[in-house]
Amino acid sequence: MSRLPVACVVVGLLIFSTLTQAAELRRSPYLLEMKPDGVTIRWRTDRSSPPPALVRYGSDPNKLDQALMATELPAASNNAYDWTAKLTGLKPNTKYYYALDMAGVTLCGGDEDCSFITSPPVGEKAPLRFWCLGDSGSNRPRGPNTDAALKAPGPGNPFLVRNGFLKFNGDKPIRGGIILLGDNGNPQGTDVQYQTAFFQTYPKILSKTALWPCVGNHDMERNVYGRTFATAKDSATSESTNEGPHFPFYYSADIGNVHLVILDPWWTWWTRNTDLNHRPWRQQMEWLDKDLAATKQEWIILGDHFPCYADGNYNSDGEGGMLSMLRKELVPLCDKHGVDMFLAGHDHSYQRSFLISKHLGDGKTFDPKQHLKFAGDGRKEPIVKRFGPESGTIYVVHGAGGGGRPGGNYALPAMVPMPEKDGKVLRGIQGAGSFVIDVDGLTLTSYALDAAGNVLDQFSMQKQR
Secondary structure (H helix, E strand, C coil): CCCCCCHHHHHHHHHHHHCCCCCCCCEEEEEEEEECCEEEEEEEEEEECCCEEEEEEEEEECCEEEEEECCEEECCCCCEEEEEEECCCCCCEEEEEEEEECCCCCECCCCCHHHHECCCCCCCCCCEEEEEEEECCCCCCCCCCCCHHHCCCCCHHHHHHHHHHCCCCCCCCCCCEEECCCCCCCCCCCHHHHHHHHHCCCHHHHHHCCCEECCCCCCCCCCHHHHHHCCCCCHHCCCEEEEEECCCCCCCECCCCEEEECHHHHHHHHCCCCCCHHHHHHHHHHHHHHHHHCCCCCCEEEECCCCCCCCCECCCCCCCHHHHHHHHHHHHHHHCCCCCEEEEECCCCEEECECCCCCCCCHHHHHHHHHHCCCCCCCCCCEEEEEECCCCCEEEEEEECCCCCCCCCCCCCEECCCEECCCCCCCEEEEEEEEEEEECCEEEEEEEECCCCCCEEEEEEEEEE
């Protein structure tokens, strides 16, 4: 009986080992651009196995009878593949399961963690829940200091906020999705900071919940943000800069009877030119005006990292004039098109306004007779709001997803007083937490949660024709 040379055996084993090495999932799947008939799934693997990568999906977790080849995206490093797959032709209001394959090996899926429910048909009054996270990216890599690490409490604030929301939420599906309000990866928004601050914090939620991203001033690595998130580019106007042609990070989407708009004053304006006539900024405002004029949805929610009104660790009458300029730009459009709620982060606290309109000046210029559209705060009795222009908007600030920040007067008269603390009545709350919006027909109910999942503030609004 002949024997192969030892060298041939070793080489053969090495080749066999290389060919049979399974791919490693480096970034769990996350869902973007959820629609009644489709969704985009993204994920990351190492490079131990060659393509193809694909998604298997279907209505039975044990029989994923449809498959779609994934497209490779520009990767963050030479050691990883980033993948995207856009599923189309799905049925609305339908639960699907999916699994990720790489070189014939199933990496994850075929269970509840890898499932989603498609959006309702546009305009349908289906119950929706949105989870809003502002400035959540504080779980970031820090310098090596063993003593400090041992003494530091844990887990970090983003994990506490996550756990608190899950306690509040129970088993209820987040049908509307997660609205990010910027500063998702601090302090520079690098790929490593996104991995630790975002993807490793919420993996089991992201794999089954639609994500609506918003860019903030700490999302500094523009290419990382753009490579990470799909932002419905067909709904925005392209622009050209010295970096080449690109699409701004603003977009809109229809979810049930809600029209959601995400704005981007940071990269289309403030980072390059503080002139309000800066052409990319004017393009965004022109796009916003047309987008809001075209919608027939019963609810309009705008999201933006920067608030029009705030008096916590930032003051909207200061901040180099940016927030006051935004107020003068955006409030008239909110009034013109009957925007119901304006969401923002940036200030690491929770504040919300009364139902107001036409309040363009500094805080001290607020006049209830002129600016207040409904006298109540929505706690005991719903705020009643009519459809149409000049009907009032509620402006919400919640940038505490990664922790609160001390300081601030919380004294703007346009904001609702919060429950007393230490004998003081303040128009805001400092501390880590998140914000929840429930929409059910013509009723909207909101909850401000602390890190333990306790409700700090609850209010409702009803629309009337």
